Amino acid sequence: MNRLTLSQRLSAVFAVLLLACCGASAWLQIAGSTRHEQEIVQRVSLDLARQIAGSSQLMDKDGLRPQAVRRLFSQLMAVNPSVEVYLLGPQGRIMGNDAPPGHLKRDSVDIAPIRQLLAGAPLPVLGDDPRSLHGRKVFSAAPLYIDGRDHGYIYVVLMGENRDALAADLNANSTLHTILWSIALVALLGLIAGLTAFRLITRPLRKLTAAVRDFDSGDAAAVLPPAPRPNGGERDEILVLRQAFGQMAQRISDQWAELSRQDQQRREIVANISHDLRTPLTSLHGYLETLLLKADTLDVAERRRYLEIALGQSRKVGRLAQELFELARLESGLVRAEKENFSLADLVQDVFQKFELAAEARGLRLHADVPRALPPVSADLGMIERVLTNLLDNAIRHSPAPGTVRVALQNRGAGVRVQVSDEGPGIPAELRETLFERPSAFSRGNHEGGGLGLLIVRRILQLHGSDIRLEPDTGNGAAFSFELASASP
Template sequence: MRLTLTQRLSLVFAGLLLVCSGTSAWMQVRSNRMHELEVVQGLSRDLAESIARDAQLTDANGLMPGAVRKLFSQLMVVNPSVEVYLLEPDGRIAGHAAPEGRLRRDRIDLAPVRRMIDGAPLPILADDPRSNVGRKVFSAAPLRVHGRDVGFIYVVLLGEAHDLVAAQGSTNAVLTTALWSIAMVALLCLAAGLVAFTLITRPLRRLTETVRHFDMTGAPPPLPALAPPSPPTPDSRDEIAVLGAAYRQMVARIGEQWQVLSRQDQERRELIANVSHDLRTPLSSLHGYLETLLLKDATLQPAERRRYLGIALDQSRKVGALAQSLFELARLEYGFVQPEAEPFAMADLVQDVFQKFELAAQERQVALQADIAPQLPPVHADLGLVERVLTNLLDNALRHTPPGGTVTVVLAREGDALAVQVQDTGPGIAAELREGLFERPFTVGGSRRGGGLGLRIAHRILALHGSRIALVEMQTPGAAFRFTLPWAAGPTGRPLHIEERDVAPPALPR
C-alpha cells in the first residue's frame, strides 16, 4: 500500500492521539478512583478509633468473642460497605463477622496500619482479608485494656458488598462525562491535525509536482522562467521554504550548466567543422598532386616532379601538424597532461624559441624583437608546456604579420609574477571575433586564421598553471596576447635570482 506523506503523517498523528487519549482516560479514571478513596478514607479515618473507645470488647478474661461478633454484625448492618476486624498485636485476625469460609487471609500486614495511626497522607491501602492480593482503604486504631495494647481495630471501608454493588451498577455519570469529553477532544484534535497537515504539506506537494515536471521534461527550463522569489534568510526556520529555495538554486545552476554544455557542444561542432575544413584542403591538394605524379610520371620533367613532391610533402606536414594539435588539445582537455613545474629563465626560453623561427621570419621578412627587463628572477612552471605556448603565439603572429612587420616579446615584472606579452603589427582581431577567442577557431578577412587551435591549446596550458591568457588592447595596429607566470621562490620565500648584476637581453634574430 502506497500512501502519501500527508496520509502517513495523519496515520501517525491519529495513532499518537489515540495513545494519548487512552493514557489520559486511564489517568482520569485512576485520578477519580484515588480521589474517591481519599475522600472515603478521610471521612472515616476516626471510625476505628471511635469503635475502640466506645465498644466493650474485652473483660477481665480478655476478648469477648460473642460481643465482638455481635458488634461487628451490627456495624455492618448499619453500613454494609464496611467490614470490621479485630487484630492481635502481630496482625493475626482474632475476630470478625465474615461468613464462614469467606476469609482468604489470617494475617494483615501492619505497616500500612502503623502509617495510618501515625497520620501519613491519604489514601493508604492495606490488605483485604477477603482477597489474596487485594488492597483497600481502611480505618485502624489501637485497642487498649488498662493502658496496655492488646490489638487493633481494623475497618475495611469499601468491602465486598460495595464491590458487588459497584460491579452491578452503571458507570459513574461524572466518569462517563469525562470519557466522552476526552473522546470529543480527541476527534476535534484529529480533525484539526488533518487540516493542519494538509495546509503545512501543501508547499511540499507543489514542490513535488515541480520536481516531477522537471524530471519529466528531461531538460531544465530556460533560465528566465526560473526567476525565484526572494530566498529565505539564512536563519529561516521554515524547512520547506529553505528546501524550495535550494531546489530553485539547483535548477538555476543546472540550467546554467546546461547552457554551458550546449555552448561547448556547439563549439565542438564548430571546431570539428573547421578542422574538417582545414583537413580537407591539404588532403585534397595532397591527393591531387600524388594523383598527378601517378598519371603523368612518364611525362614529367625532374624539376616539375620535385616541385610536385615538395608541394605534397608540405601539405602532408600541414595535416600532421593539425593532427598533432588536435591530439594535444584532446590530452589537455581530458586531463591527461599535468604540469611538472621547475625554475627556469624565461629570457633563455625566449631566445631558444626565436632561434626556431629565425628562418621562417627571414622568409616572411618579419623582424623578431625582445624587450626584456633586467634582473628577472626565474619563473616556476613547466618548461615544455610554456615553450609550447610561446611557439603557438609566435607562429600565429608570424603568419599574420605582413612583410616588413615586427613581432615583439616583452618580459616585465608585475608584482610577484612575470608578465609575458607577444605582439605583432598584423591586421589585428575584429571586435566581433573576440568573444570566445580562446574557445573556438576564428577567421580574419574571410580567411581562416590558423592560430585558432594554437590559441586554444595555449589557453588550456596556462589554465593548468593557474594563469590565463588575454587579448591586450593596443593603440597601434596588430594583436597582443599577454599572460603571467609566478616567480620561483627560494628557501626564504623570496624570488630566486640567477645573478645579482644586470643581465642584458639575449641576442635575438631580427
C-alpha cells in the same frame, strides 16, 4: 505501509500516538482522582477505629462480648454502609465481623499496613480487603487493649463492598461515559488539528517532491521557482532543502548547457578539421595522380614542381594531425604541467632566435621589452615555449612589412605578465567571442596548421592556473596577454 505517502504515514503515527496519549491521560486522571479520594476518605475517618476500640460495649469483666461486637458492627455499618468493621487478633486473624455469609474471602489480614498507618506513614495507606482475595483498600485501624493486654486491632475498611457496588453503577451510567466521550472528543479535535498541521507543514515538501519528479535539467528554473534565500539563522529545514535543490538544479542546468556548448564546439572542430584535411588531401591526391598519368610527358622541372606542391600538402596534413593530437592530449586530463623555475626573459630570447629568419624574410623586427630585476617564474618550460611559439607565429603571419612584433614582460608582484602584440589588421569583431573556443580563420591563416594554435595556447595556460586574454581593440594590430606565477623565493 510502504504504499502510503509521507504525509499519510505521519498522520497515522500521529493518530496512534494521540490515542495512546489520551488513554494514558485518562488512566492517570482516573488513578490520580481515585488516590486523591482515598486519601481524603482515610484522613477524615482516621480516628474511627480508635473511637470504636474505646467503646465499653465491646468488653466486660470476662473479656470481649461477641454478641455486643456483632451488634455494634451491624449498627455502624447501618449508619455508614460504605464501611466494614472487623475485629482482628494480634497476628491479623479475623475474630469478629458482620459480613453476610459467603462474602468473607480471607480469614486473616496482613498487619504490616496497620503498623505503617499507626506509625504515621503518608496517606493513603492501603490494606487487605477481607471480602476480596487480592483487593486492597484504605482503612482505619486502632489497637484493642483489655486490662492492659493487647487483644488485637479494630480494622475498619472505609470504602467497602456496598460503596464499590454503588460507585460501579454510577460509573457505568455517567462518569465512565463522560470520560470516554471526553477522550473521543479530545482525540477527534487533536486528530483534525494534527492532520491540518501536517498538511500545512508538508505542503512545501510535496511541492519539492513534485519539482524533483518533474525536474528537467534543461529548464530547472521553470520546474522550481526561486525560493527566498534563508538567512544565517534559518531553521526551516524544508526551505533550506528547497534552496539547496534549487541551487543544485541551476548548477546542473548550467553544466548541461556547458556540456551542450562544448559538444557543439567539438562538432564544429571536427567539421573544420575534416574540411582542412580534405583540402590538402585532395590537392595531394590530384598532383600525385597527375604525376602518375603524365609521368612520360612531364619534363624534370614540372615533375619537381608537382612533387614540391605534393610535399607541401603532405606537411600541412602532418602538422594538422600533430596539432589535433596535441590538443586531444591536453584535454584528456592526463597531461600535467611539470613546473620548474626559469627566467622568462631568456626563454623569450630563445624563441626569438627561432623566428629571426622568418621575420627578416617578411621585413619584420622582433622586439622584447624586459624590465630589470624581473623575477623567475614557476611553470613548465616546454609548454610555455610552445605558447610563445604559437603566439609569435600568428603575430608574424599577420603583421605587414615593415612592422614590429613585440613581447612585453611586466612584473606584477605575484606573477609576470606577458603580452605579445603585432601591427596587423587586428581581430575581426565576429571572431572575438569564439577566438579561443574553436578553430578560427585568424589562427589558421595561410600556414600549414589547422587553426588550433590558440586553443592549444589556452589549454596550456589553464593547466598553469592562468588564461589567454585578447586585449581591447586599439586599432593597431592584435595583442594577447597572460600571466605566470612568480617562483617562490
